[in-house]
Amino acid sequence: MSTHDDHDHDHDDNDEDGLTTIMKLKIAMIVILFCVVYLGLIPAYSKYFRSSKVILTLMNCFAGGVFLAMAFIHILPESVE
Numbered sequence: 001m002s003t004h005d006d007h008d009h010d011h012d013d014n015d016e017d018g019l020t021t022i023m024k025l026k027i028a029m030i031v032i033l034f035c036v037v038y039l040g041l042i043p044a045y046s047k048y049f050r051s052s053k054v055i056l057t058l059m060n061c062f063a064g065g066v067f068l069a070m071a072f073i074h075i076l077p078e079s080v081e
Contacts, residue, residue, distance in 0.1 A: 043055075043059065
């Protein structure tokens with residue numbers, strides 16, 4: 001007798017409307033990605049962000065930090081070995 005024989009419900013991930021949980025997560029991630037890209041383009045079209053050197057400098061520093069962090073995160077598995 002396996003450990004999963006002691007209950008009588010099924011384990012399919014379909015909800016009432018037929019979408020699986022993974023499909024719902026994929027749709028949510030597409031919506032979130034679209035929103036992030038849209039919000040990221042607002043400074044490019046805003047006159048206030050173009051005219052302010054301080055904000056542009058801070059945004060460039062933040063972007064550089066993101067690139068450095070991603071590079072270090074990708075190097076991390078090799079340093080563990």
